[in-house]
Amino acid sequence: MGALTGLLAARLGATETGHPLHVIELDRDLARSLHQRLPGARIEVHEADVLDFDFTTLPDRLRVVGNLPYNISSPILFRLFDIAERLLDVHVMLQREVVERIVAAPGAGDYGRLSVMMQYRFDAEPVLEVGPQAFRPAPKVDSSVVRLVPRPAGALGAADVQRLSRVVQAAFGQRRKMLRNTLRGWFDAGALEALGIDPQARAEELPVGDFVRLANAAPALPTAP
Numbered sequence: 001m002g003a004l005t006g007l008l009a010a011r012l013g014a015t016e017t018g019h020p021l022h023v024i025e026l027d028r029d030l031a032r033s034l035h036q037r038l039p040g041a042r043i044e045v046h047e048a049d050v051l052d053f054d055f056t057t058l059p060d061r062l063r064v065v066g067n068l069p070y071n072i073s074s075p076i077l078f079r080l081f082d083i084a085e086r087l088l089d090v091h092v093m094l095q096r097e098v099v100e101r102i103v104a105a106p107g108a109g110d111y112g113r114l115s116v117m118m119q120y121r122f123d124a125e126p127v128l129e130v131g132p133q134a135f136r137p138a139p140k141v142d143s144s145v146v147r148l149v150p151r152p153a154g155a156l157g158a159a160d161v162q163r164l165s166r167v168v169q170a171a172f173g174q175r176r177k178m179l180r181n182t183l184r185g186w187f188d189a190g191a192l193e194a195l196g197i198d199p200q201a202r203a204e205e206l207p208v209g210d211f212v213r214l215a216n217a218a219p220a221l222p223t224a225p
Helices: 003-015 026-039 070-082 096-103 114-119 161-173 188-193 207-219
Strands: 021-025 043-047 062-067 087-095 124-131 143-150
Touching: 003 021, 003 062, 003 161, 021 026, 026 043, 062 188, 070 087, 070 096, 070 114, 087 096, 087 188, 096 114, 096 124, 096 143, 114 207, 161 207
Parallel strands: 021 043, 062 087
Antiparallel strands: 087 143, 124 143
16 A cells, blocks of 8 residues: 555655656556655656566666565566666565575575576575564465675676576476486586586586576577477
């Protein structure tokens, strides 16, 4: 109902930066009522789906803040991934398990595709735990706020981000299988060994840097699905 929006707008007003708060709201009634409930606030309301919203219409060096809809949190995170070069930082609230996946280390049970891709593009840090009592009605899950800061372009390393995404997706597609099986469309066992990667390892054992090396060594048109 705009509780977070009101606090952010008040904070922006107090700093006198001259920059408005851009609000993306899909619900038509909520979007139209924001100005009525926050008279005098420097906000621009965009009645839109965040997954389709054109972020190039906003200034660069964006600071993104939000309590994301939990049912589409991963698609929104990958949308932010795609525009990371326009972002200064991101602070979003997610279901706690999703934050744990984002920051998981190799070898952990919740380390997966989301972990690799988010850690490739962002420095991620949990900053706040939020219990069910903070919501009305109270959900049956715990929540966390995570800070995402885009990594410098020079530190990324992947020659083709789409290829990296495909390699990571294939590797984790059957996470209990060995890499020599999941990546067989790109590499045979000998090619993996030449890259210093154990063909019998599983995707959950590889750090982000190894996935970058695999993607950079993979053929441009792999036969893997």
